[in-house]
Amino acid sequence: MLESHQIAAQEEEMATPRQPILRPFILFILSRLVIESFASDPPLTLDYYSSSCPTVLEIVRKEMECAVLSDPRNAALAVRLHFHDCFVQGCDGSVLLDDTVTLKGEKTASPNVNSLLGYEIIDRIKNKLESECPGVVSCADILTIAARDAVILVGGPYWDVPLGRKDSKTASYDLANENIPTANEGLASIISKFLYQGLSVTDTVALSGAHTIGMARCQNYRARIYGSLGENSHLSSLKSTCTAVEGDDKIAPFDYVTPNVFDNSYYILLLKEDGLLNSDQELYSSLLGIQTKRLVRKYAEDSLAFFQQFSDSMVKMGNITNSDSFENGEVRKNCRFINT
Template structure:
């Protein structure tokens, strides 16, 4: 396994990687959208998120993940939150989400708290965006002003959830293409992947990597194999930390793990694998510069949160995030 790379000087390369092209325009979103209609929204959301994370540190990663899985399907519209009914099939039971995405009960608590202070004003889509930011901050990550004004979708797409959420077995080329379809650059992909500095993954999603891939530290693979059986269907739901060192602290250890070939998911290690790949220098850069990672993660989060929002008179403001009005 090759572990020595030559890293060129970075200024021009980083500029090219982090240049943002093709972002979904969201001119009607603003950071003071609820300045008059619900000035209490931020404190209200933060209080519930803080309590949920105090009860279970893992919940911060779960709440952050909700925004990713929502935005990558129909856009940042809270379609992910809709429950199935006898006449409606939502996104929760799609393969990337079923028995995996979690935190819906916390969102329910947040929505109920917000409705008490500002009934019928704040969308579930905006709650997801605020909650993701608060989860990052509470776990030690960067802060940013969240753009708001999204409305909630009256539809969902089971098929698109299966097709458009990048799976853990994707190659770098597949990941890059998937993000590009959402208006996100290679730089965005690498920075946003840093969200895996917190949280856990199921054996089902990293089994192939620890048993079959060669781009993995052998001792790390053996350690994970001790808790994740080779046989498919055996221990599929067994959990392991995405970041071995600090799975509940938002920092740059994720990139240090990739440089050491200790990425848990195949898709993670793909960012630091191939000599000459454009992703390798930026992973190395983030591994040694937390401030740079934090800055670019914020840029990526703001950009991702702009993917096809419903604004104006489109959609609705749900009273209950699990069902349409």
């Protein structure tokens, strides 16, 4: 549960007297929603599976090692799955559910369709765990551990992962469309979506650093490369494969310098106006971004500061839980379907 002094700190972080990012009354409403959403969440623990499935971390790590060894881009896929899961109903595995006659999942929502991949990686991990510890480890916890291991495997920081989530029996196509930040969103809107999840401006900038790995589709960066780029030769060069009307599925790395290494290069590129997405570059270039610009510079200059904050923010995001899933949730046998 967020205490009043924590909410006050978020309010202070969200705005300065000179240039508020959000109006105070909007901030107040969002803060109250955050308090209510966290009020009854049970605690997660580091030793949750110590007796019931002591090999869970080893199994997830080995499967992620195989996945990243076969294709380094799989690291970014695992991280993105975790992000998109936590921003809808909390970190409850809802993003993994397939559509059925009675359930409309989140996979075809606009921010997810054609962008979220890697479901098969989670399937393989789940199958291994069901053989070792049937009916014990939730898909939501698998996503959380896999994201942490993915970051480590491409050079990023380690953090301890609190566990004990349950899998939801529901999904929300509508919330996936509403809650997940999009490629061409403005800074104020992006920050409001993070704040709604209980994540601060600092969390917003640090977690955006996950784009130091991974790829984006032309459909998502077209507006950026056909916008006002001045003398930016790199982004302009992408027009050869991503035309104004064709090439939606062509991909480009968020970080073209070290695309398969988790480092602070993402922020260095933002300083050079080389952010691939409009939403990335907004962190540094938006007129509203007094605090975000300062943080971008900080992480560009100090990779250790970025690593530490990213670790802290990932734990904070992973703790966005769904109180309903704790009461009515389950441990799915197959991450794509609720148990029958």
